[in-house]
Every structure is written in C-alpha cells, then in structure tokens.
Amino acid sequence: MKNLLLIFLISLPLVASSQNFELNKEAQQELKKLEFLLGEWRGNGWMMNQSREKMPFDQTEKVTLKVGGTAILIEGQGEANGQNVHNALAIIRMGDEIGKYDFHSYLQSNQHGTYKSELIGDTFYWYPADNVRYVIKINEKGQWHEIGEANAGGTWYQFLEMTLDKVTD
Numbered sequence: 523m524k525n526l527l528l529i530f531l532i533s534l535p536l537v538a539s540s541q542n543f544e545l546n547k548e549a550q551q552e553l554k555k556l557e558f559l560l561g562e563w564r565g566n567g568w569m570m571n572q573s574r575e576k577m578p579f580d581q582t583e584k585v586t587l588k589v590g591g592t593a594i595l596i597e598g599q600g601e602a603n604g605q606n607v608h609n610a611l612a613i614i615r616m617g618d619e620i621g622k623y624d625f626h627s628y629l630q631s632n633q634h635g636t637y638k639s640e641l642i643g644d645t646f647y648w649y650p651a652d653n654v655r656y657v658i659k660i661n662e663k664g665q666w667h668e669i670g671e672a673n674a675g676g677t678w679y680q681f682l683e684m685t686l687d688k689v690t691d
Contacts, residue, residue: 549592549616552623555641556594556614559585559658561691563666567600567684569607579607581684583666592616606630614639623648656682664688 563583568576579602588595593615600608609630617623617639625639625648639648645659653673661667670682 545590546592546616550590552616552620553587553591553594553614555621556623556646557587558644558660559594559596559646559666560587561585561688563686564689565665565684565686567668567682569670570681577607578602579684581608581686583686588613661685 596612666686671678
C-alpha cells in the first residue's frame with residue numbers, strides 16, 4: 523500500500539503538468555466574430571407541422587461566452603400553449619478553418635450531433651443535414667432573426683421562422 527501511495531504521489535505532478543492551461547488566442551478571436559449572438563433574447567415564431575400548418579411558439583435564447591471566450595453556449599427554450607416544444611443546448615467552437623465552426627447540438631429528444639457551421643458576412647449558418655440549414659442574423663431593428671429551410675430538388679423551403687428581441691447583454 524505504501525508503494526502504491528508513493529507511486530501516486532510521484533506521478534501526480536507529471537499528470538498535472540501534462541495539461542495545457544494556455545488560452546487559445548486564435549479560438550478566442552474566431553469566437554469574437556459571433557459576439558452579435560451574445561445576450562438573452564425573447565420573442566416568438568412559427569414552425570411547420572407535418573400537415574404543413576404554421577404552429578406559433580414563444581422562444582427564449584440565452585447565449586454566453588464560456589471557457590475563456592473559446593466557446594459559446596446557447597440555451598434555447600420554446601413553448602406553445604403552455605407546453606415545451608423546444609428545449610435545446612448548443613456549443614459553438616472554432617472549426618478547422620477560419621470562419622468555420624463546430625456546432626454541437628443537444629435536444630430534449632436525446633438527439634445530438636456535431637454539425638458544420640459558418641459565418642458568411644454577418645450571417646451565421648448551421649447545417650444539421652446536407653439538405654437542411656438554419657440561418658441567423660441580426661436584422662435592421664437589432665433583432666435575432668432566424669429561419670430554418672429544407673432543400674428539395676434544388677429549391678429551399680422555409681419550415682421555421684423566429685424573431686427575438688434582446689433583453690440583456
């Protein structure tokens with residue numbers, strides 16, 4: 523037992539020193555480009571149901587910088603008729619190329635994945651599938667405006683839209 527404890531105490535500094543505690547400045551700079559998303563947002567929107575009817579909902583998005591500014595955490599909550607219709611968590615981090623990001627999404631249904639996302643001009647896109655995209659930008663009124671679209675036969679069809687007002691920075 524003494525030998526095991528001695529080995530543990532000797533190896534502890536080696537394990538601790540193998541971790542990198544330096545801030546990744548490049549990742550921090552890339553995430554600064556998405557600062558327009560930061561804050562708490564509230565508003566409403568609609569989504570298409572299976573019958574292609576627009577179903578209204580109320581939405582909040584809470585967006586914060588984490589991990590020394592190298593990751594963005596998004597917490598989304600949607601309700602309709604007193605029921606939860608959307609409960610999601612996303613983490614955005616720097617991707618492998620400038621202007622490209624990894625979008626890690628987690629849903630209440632236990633669906634999750636890491637998806638391609640990118641900033642084109644002042645518009646953020648993320649793609650949960652090859653034929654589906656979400657497009658987020660700040661409109662001329664300073665509101666979060668997001669649409670969801672699906673591509674069928676080369677034409678993009680909208681299935682979601684929401685407009686949110688910023689309530690806190």
